[in-house]
Amino acid sequence: MPKSFRARAAALTASALLLPALLAGCGEDGDPGQDLPDQKLSWRDCPAPSEAQGGGPSPSPLPGGGRWQCATMKAPLDWDDPEGDTIDLELIRARSSGPADRRIGSLIFNFGGPGGSGVTTLPAFGEDYERLRTRYDLVSFDPRGVGRSAPVLCLNDRQMDAHFQQDATPDDDAERAELLESTKSFNEACADRSERILPHVRTTDTARDLDLMRQVLGDDKLYYFGISYGTELGGVYAHLFPEKVGRAVFDAVVDPTQDPEQGSLGQARGFQRALGNYAENCVSQTEECPVGDTAEDVKDRIAALLKDLDSKPIPGIPPRELTQTEALNGIAQALYSQEFWEFLTDGLEQAYEGDGTILMALSDSMTGRGENGEYSNFVPANVAINCADDTPRYTAEDVERSLPRFRAASELFGDYLAWGLITCTDWAVPGAAEHPDVSAPGASPILVIGNTGDPATPYEGTRRMVRALGEGVGVELTYKGQGHGAYDSGNECVRNAVHGYLLDGKVPPAGTVCT
Known part of the structure; x- marks a missing residue:
């Protein structure tokens, strides 16, 4: 989800303004590691989620008795040194429910954030994807820095409580100083506790993990369902590995053309629009x-x-x-x-x-705070990934200059989102670029779905993603609805389009509109 509200205080997140970019020298399609693709995953019953994943019980079986299995995949800590140290990435799957001769492959999900645990999210929504399981193994994962995959850690639970109780919209010099000091303390804690992983959580790193995952799972092409930030990850993957793109769906689309300030400003308009829709309703x-x-x-x-x-x-x-x-x-x-x-x-x-x-x-x-007072690592991971991806480092003076535009965009959310721009100030790792490169000439068609009432990934970014992917790649579908995303709304038109494409390879006409 752009730098969305989902994590404020330390970052605006949950959805998608995260704008990463390519690491130098990482733009070519190629073998990600000499021996790593040959590893064999050892699937097992899934344990209860860790604190970093959000806690709770082990995932319940799917309808019809399908059960969830978990495994650990090795990936290079540093993709510039693929023969060096490795990290463990946690995966989850539910095997296809259909006949073996009808199975297409593994459909890999990323639900956004960045920072969300796919290992806990996929089972929570598993029943919604039962139709897709007739021809795919459903697979998701904790991206590097998230959950059980070398998690980024920062403040303890007590400190997180205090962090989120602070005033994030300062009205005077004292409150501004307090916010800046709190942000600095958070960032320093991340550097102290997570120094090893912080330089290696860019979206380009995760895209390379995704291609390794494709190979380890035994698929010639990547079959993918990205939601919110997951659309950005999918776009970066398509840029790096265009020839490996199979059938892919992007839902709740991140605008890949905007820098963090532009993205936050768009989100201010999006949330204000959603608030108006709520009030009218x-x-x-x-x-x-x-x-x-x-x-x-x-x-x-x-x-x-x-x-x-x-x-x-x-x-x-x-x-x-x-x-x-x-x-x-x-x-x-x-x-x-x-x-x-x-x-x-x-x-x-x-x-x-x-x-x-x-x-x-x-x-x-x-x-990400549980009823027991423990926090998942969603916020730390969100901040770390955003700050590793985004080049700009905004100052309080930058925010002050931008406040009139943010307030014009949203009386309610403008100050809040404007001050969120300081999140990466004094971050320990430099950002990669102002926005990601998602151009993917030669890639197979990608279904790109935008929701006109989406507050976190405003609809306007959908067409920009289509254009950025390149001619003949992005296929736009519009859902005239409310909320973040379209497929999980249950709209029959959207679901029929997605099912027809992912299950039968039928690409819907570009410009299709669902109401």
Whole structure:
């Protein structure tokens, strides 16, 4: 997902503005390592997720008794030195449910972030992909730096609580100094605890891991389903290995042409648009909207709540209080899916009565905090990957100059996203480029799906991805809906297009529109 809200405080993430780029000397298609492709994976029952993966129980069997299996793949720590040290990358799969003679190969998923654990996410959504499992093994992985794959670690859980309770939209010099110092402390902690992995978590590194994975899984081509940031990873892979692209779907598309500031500004517009859509929906219901009489009233009351929280937090999940920043996180999380709008309404109604429990729970979901107070490593990984990918290093003065444009884009989210630009200031590793190269001449058709109501990866980036991939590669499909992504909305038109392409090789007409 661009540098999206999903991780703020240390980075705006969850979705997609991450703009990486190619490492020098890594642009050619080629053998990623002399002996590594010959390794044989040892599949086993999956253990319970680690703290870095988010915790919880082992994945439940799929409908019909299909079970999840996990394995560990070796990959070079440094792809510029493929014969040097290695790291372990964690994989998960569910075997194809169809006849062996109908199996196409392994369909590899990346769900975005960057920083999300595919090993925990794929089982959570496994039933949604049952149709695809009729001809594919469903496979996902923890990218390098994530979950069980050489995870990036920074602050401890207690420090993370304090980090997310800080004021991320400073109003005066003292608050600005506090935010800058907090960001510096976070970044220094990452360097202290994760020095070995930080230089090697660029998207180009993960794209090379992806090609190694393709080989180890025994596929001649990569079959791929990328969501949010996963579309950027897929685009970088297609650039590096165009001849190895099989059938690929990009859903909730990252704009590959923008630098981090442009991406964050687009996201400000996207979340403001999604908030307006939520407000219109609430007041159009048969029953009275409990959080406002008109759409403008809904937005005004939310703005007033946030202003009050800036100076006077309210009780949240004990012993923590709901701050302005955490309320913004919670609102943003709810805008990721129309299914969450009812929780946003409940949370706002509750907060107006002085209780921040629901909004804080939504915020915790955004930042990877479990009910036991332990954090996954989503935020540290998100920051590390973004900062390794992105060249720009913004200063507080840069933010101050940009604030008028961000506020014009979004009264509610503008300051928050503008100040998120300082995330990579003083990061220990230089960034690779202003934006990724996804040009992929000669690659097979890639289905590129954009959702007109997507807050985190605004729809405008879909066509830019199609153009950047090159003539005859990107095939655009538009879904006129709400939320982040299209396939998981359940829209029959979108699903039929994806199934026809991935299962039967039928490329839908470019410009197809689903409503």
